[in-house]
Amino acid sequence: MAGDGGAVAAPASAVGREIEAGSLQRAWRRAARRPPALIGAAVVMFYLLLALGAPWIAPDDPLRTEWSQIRKAPTAAHPFGTDDLGRDILSRVMWGTRISMQAGVFSILLAMAVGVPAGLMAGYYRGVFDQLLMRLTDAWLSFPFLILAIGLVTILGPSLTNATVAIGVGATPTYIRLTRGLVLATRELEFVQGARALGANDLRVMARHILPNITSALLVQATVSVPTAIIAEAILSFLGLGVQPPQPSWGTMLNAAQQFLESAPWMAWWPGLAIFSLTLSFNLAGDGLRDWLDPKDY
Amino acid sequence: MLDYLIQRLAISAVTLVLISLIVFTGVRLIPGDPARVMAGTDADEAGLAEIRVKYGLNDPIPVQYLRWVGLALQGDLGESIRTRESVVKTVARKLPITVELACFAILIALVIAIPVGVLSAVRRNTFWDYLANSLSLCGLSVPSFWLGIMLILLLSVRLGWLPASGFVSLLQEPVANLQRMIMPAFVLGTALAAVLMRQTRNSMIEVLSADYIRTAYSKGLAGRAVVFRHAIRNGLIPVVTILGLQTGALMSGAVVTEQIFVVPGFGRLIVEAVFTRDYPLVQGVVLITASSYVLINLLVDMSYTLLDPRIRVHGAADGR
Numbered sequence: 052m053a054g055d056g057g058a059v060a061a062p063a064s065a066v067g068r069e070i071e072a073g074s075l076q077r078a079w080r081r082a083a084r085r086p087p088a089l090i091g092a093a094v095v096m097f098y099l100l101l102a103l104g105a106p107w108i109a110p111d112d113p114l115r116t117e118w119s120q121i122r123k124a125p126t127a128a129h130p131f132g133t134d135d136l137g138r139d140i141l142s143r144v145m146w147g148t149r150i151s152m153q154a155g156v157f158s159i160l161l162a163m164a165v166g167v168p169a170g171l172m173a174g175y176y177r178g179v180f181d182q183l184l185m186r187l188t189d190a191w192l193s194f195p196f197l198i199l200a201i202g203l204v205t206i207l208g209p210s211l212t213n214a215t216v217a218i219g220v221g222a223t224p225t226y227i228r229l230t231r232g233l234v235l236a237t238r239e240l241e242f243v244q245g246a247r248a249l250g251a252n253d254l255r256v257m258a259r260h261i262l263p264n265i266t267s268a269l270l271v272q273a274t275v276s277v278p279t280a281i282i283a284e285a286i287l288s289f290l291g292l293g294v295q296p297p298q299p300s301w302g303t304m305l306n307a308a309q310q311f312l313e314s315a316p317w318m319a320w321w322p323g324l325a326i327f328s329l330t331l332s333f334n335l336a337g338d339g340l341r342d343w344l345d346p347k348d349y
Numbered sequence: 350m351l352d353y354l355i356q357r358l359a360i361s362a363v364t365l366v367l368i369s370l371i372v373f374t375g376v377r378l379i380p381g382d383p384a385r386v387m388a389g390t391d392a393d394e395a396g397l398a399e400i401r402v403k404y405g406l407n408d409p410i411p412v413q414y415l416r417w418v419g420l421a422l423q424g425d426l427g428e429s430i431r432t433r434e435s436v437v438k439t440v441a442r443k444l445p446i447t448v449e450l451a452c453f454a455i456l457i458a459l460v461i462a463i464p465v466g467v468l469s470a471v472r473r474n475t476f477w478d479y480l481a482n483s484l485s486l487c488g489l490s491v492p493s494f495w496l497g498i499m500l501i502l503l504l505s506v507r508l509g510w511l512p513a514s515g516f517v518s519l520l521q522e523p524v525a526n527l528q529r530m531i532m533p534a535f536v537l538g539t540a541l542a543a544v545l546m547r548q549t550r551n552s553m554i555e556v557l558s559a560d561y562i563r564t565a566y567s568k569g570l571a572g573r574a575v576v577f578r579h580a581i582r583n584g585l586i587p588v589v590t591i592l593g594l595q596t597g598a599l600m601s602g603a604v605v606t607e608q609i610f611v612v613p614g615f616g617r618l619i620v621e622a623v624f625t626r627d628y629p630l631v632q633g634v635v636l637i638t639a640s641s642y643v644l645i646n647l648l649v650d651m652s653y654t655l656l657d658p659r660i661r662v663h664g665a666a667d668g669r
Contacts, residue, residue, distance in 0.1 A: 190370075
């Protein structure tokens with residue numbers, strides 16, 4: 052940043068940078084007032100790095116079995132212990148992060164890819180399409196999330212991809228309804244009316260004027276849905292309907308751990324703690340993000 | 350009032366029709382011969398022919414759908430491939446177990462959520478409020494199946510206080526039944542308690558800032574009387590709605606909880622049906638679950654028109 056004398060005569064671009072730096076600082080100060088949210092965000096970032104870097108960070112091959120090391124309690128060589136086939140639990144938890152993140156993020160991206168355009172159209176055009184879509188989402192939401200996912204996996208067959216699709220399909224109606232509601236509130240605002248009066252066509256109004264104004268609310272919803280999706284994937288894998296063994300997933304690991312609660316309880320600790328800490332962090336970060344974007348809410 | 354009821358009923362009817370269409374289409378999406386899907390892999394030609402005639406699988410699809418709905422309305426959802434028992438009978442046998450579990454879970458959730466939610470609204474932004482909020486956040490984030498496993502580990506394996514799994518009838522051995530139900534009910538109730546606590550807190554905060562509450566205070570009523578006589582009654586209406594909407598989550602939760610604690614209820618039934626590829630049973634269970642969700646929420650909506658007279662007038666206009 053320029054010195055005092057320089058700032059007076061600073062050219063326009065430097066002033067712009069300064070304002071930008073100022074708003075960044077302000078944003079940081081507002082964020083720093085919510086330490087739990089910051090911690091949550093940091094933990095989510097940590098898991099994200101773990102998911103991306105699992106092949107390089109994990110100390111051991113998550114699939115390599117070692118018969119002399121079956122169900123060993125945590126030691127220096129295996130800080131999280133080993134499982135019923137002598138595999139390193141730490142490495143499996145790290146690789147499991149990958150699967151959980153993948154399932155959580157991609158299923159919600161799928162739900163948004165279908166739900167947001169559909170909700171935009173329904174809220175913008177109203178009419179018969181809107182009515183039909185609303186009744187359809189009513190019916191769709193009547194299927195309990197897990198029951199719908201189980202039903203879909205039954206049709207599609209159990210695998211990580213199909214579990215991700217099933218979770219995404221289950222989360223879609225929420226995004227349709229949320230987007231529609233936000234569009235209904237936004238489309239009557241003056242700047243949208245103004246854009247229309249200036250001759251912008253429907254597509255332009257939706258993409259350039261309505262969508263940017265509802266993005267933050269959608270983002271907040273996403274931080275709530277991703278942890279739900281992560282738990283859903285773990286449940287499906289736990290029930291044997293998601294990731295298939297020997298692939299390391301937190302759900303399948305907990306399923307295996309159930310049989311050895313007496314002799315190897317650590318098999319159940321780590322994958323569960325991983326799910327718990329990740330979903331808790333997502334929720335903390337999400338709460339913070341919501342307050343940050345909308346300070347008038349409690 | 351009557352208009353609202355009629356409109357609400359009409360919407361529920363449309364929803365039920367759509368649900369039946371989704372379930373019907375879903376089963377038709379399973380690759381392979383539908384008769385074979387309905388009858389199981391070990392059925393012979395005669396069995397397949399019988400199924401084809403019963404469900405009219407040679408007829409056009411719309412006719413098939415109408416016949417299927419007709420049979421379903423008469424309480425005939427086909428029979429299980431594995432046990433040959435009628436789907437409706439199987440469900441009727443399993444459902445009471447899950448209903449018992451769910452009732453205990455709701456009871457535990459209410460006992461925790463309402464006092465804590467009211468307290469944290471009244472003592473807003475104090476230590477107790479923060480503690481309650483942290484607990485509710487943990488309750489929302491903890492995966493129920495892991496909580497279940499950890500409870501088994503602590504209370505059954507380590508301390509030996511409670512049996513880890515199994516089921517005995519409530520009518521035959523009430524004490525043993527409660528011993529086996531308390532852990533699954535607590536696990537199932539945790540997430541619900543967290544949701545209800547947040548809802549109770551938010552709606553109590555809203556109600557406590559209303560004019561009539563200020564009036565109650567200004568005419569000299571004690572804080573306790575204001576909260577218990579005036580605020581709670583209105584503050585809890587949204588909680589009833591949320592409870593209705595949470596029945597879906599409760600059913601999902603029951604699937605997992607029953608799996609961990611080996612409770613032979615509705616949730617375990619669906620998982621078994623999926624693994625044995627018992628399609629008629631899966632189809633029946635999914636249809637019954639979704640329909641009961643619609644009916645429960647219809648009842649909830651109707652019940653709160655009784656609780657809150659304003660909804661009778663304005664509720665119909667909100668366009669849902």
